[in-house]
Amino acid sequence: MRYAVHCWRKLATRLLDWVYTPQCELCGEVLQDGRSLCESCDRELPRLSAPFCATCGEPFQGRIDGPFQCPNCGELDFTFSFARPAMLRDERTRQLVHQLKYGRAIHLAAELGRLAAESFRDERLRPALAGHWPLVPVPLHRSRFQHRNFNQAAEIARSVARHTGLPVLAALKRIRRTDTQALLGRKQRLSNLHGAFAVTGAGRRHLATAAAGVILIDDVLTTGSTAEACAATLRRAGCKTVLVVTVMRG
Numbered sequence: 001m002r003y004a005v006h007c008w009r010k011l012a013t014r015l016l017d018w019v020y021t022p023q024c025e026l027c028g029e030v031l032q033d034g035r036s037l038c039e040s041c042d043r044e045l046p047r048l049s050a051p052f053c054a055t056c057g058e059p060f061q062g063r064i065d066g067p068f069q070c071p072n073c074g075e076l077d078f079t080f081s082f083a084r085p086a087m088l089r090d091e092r093t094r095q096l097v098h099q100l101k102y103g104r105a106i107h108l109a110a111e112l113g114r115l116a117a118e119s120f121r122d123e124r125l126r127p128a129l130a131g132h133w134p135l136v137p138v139p140l141h142r143s144r145f146q147h148r149n150f151n152q153a154a155e156i157a158r159s160v161a162r163h164t165g166l167p168v169l170a171a172l173k174r175i176r177r178t179d180t181q182a183l184l185g186r187k188q189r190l191s192n193l194h195g196a197f198a199v200t201g202a203g204r205r206h207l208a209t210a211a212a213g214v215i216l217i218d219d220v221l222t223t224g225s226t227a228e229a230c231a232a233t234l235r236r237a238g239c240k241t242v243l244v245v246t247v248m249r250g
């Protein structure tokens with residue numbers, strides 16, 4: 001059975017290669033094995049590295065020894081413990097996320113999830129790995145899902161799951177459609193998101209037996225308002241700890 005699945009996968013990959021030549025999304029190099037980023041573009045992507053804010057992952061230019069918090073997070077009290085983006089924002093990371101979301105380049109979710117999974121090298125995520133905490137994608141509202149046909153956070157979470165061995169749990173749903181957040185400040189974003197999320201039946205069942213923690217997955221962390229609204233919803237449902245992993249810092 002396994003062999004048959006393997007053969008089908010191989011055949012499907014070949015067919016896809018035949019209809020569409022896989023190329024590196026960034027430099028156009030022709031690629032094999034279903035990859036969409038070449039090795040050198042991948043290697044040169046801007047990984048988040050110390051020093052960065054222990055709460056939101058905002059990078060700090062210069063030298064700081066030990067953990068620190070950015071001035072912005074010093075004034076805020078997030079419900080999630082910390083957010084760990086894997087990448088910094090630049091032309092390339094922005095292009096990859098943008099292409100996935102708006103260019104319907106769903107194949108990029110595999111690469112972006114693999115990159116997001118690099119965040120799990122951060123030792124603060126060790127308890128989550130050891131405790132087999134589920135990956136919870138930030139949900140899209142039904143109307144937006146129907147328009148886009150996929151939820152980028154869920155696609156990324158599936159790929160993170162393959163690389164970490166953690167399960168994906170659709171613990172959240174978006175019950176209210178919200179205006180686009182892009183032009184809003186942090187406070188406005190939070191009030192815009194008020195009452196936007198709810199815990200699903202599956203989420204409730206999971207939290208009834210294992211409420212230790214979950215890892216929220218999204219493509220980008222910008223002000224942290226979306227992650228905050230999701231974390232607050234999960235905590236109200238009994239979840240003890242919410243961590244956030246994203247592909248990039250917005």
Ligand SMILES: [Zn+2]
Nearest residue numbers: 024027038041
């Ligand atoms: Zn390339």
Ligand SMILES: [Zn+2]
Nearest residue numbers: 053056070073
């Ligand atoms: Zn911060």
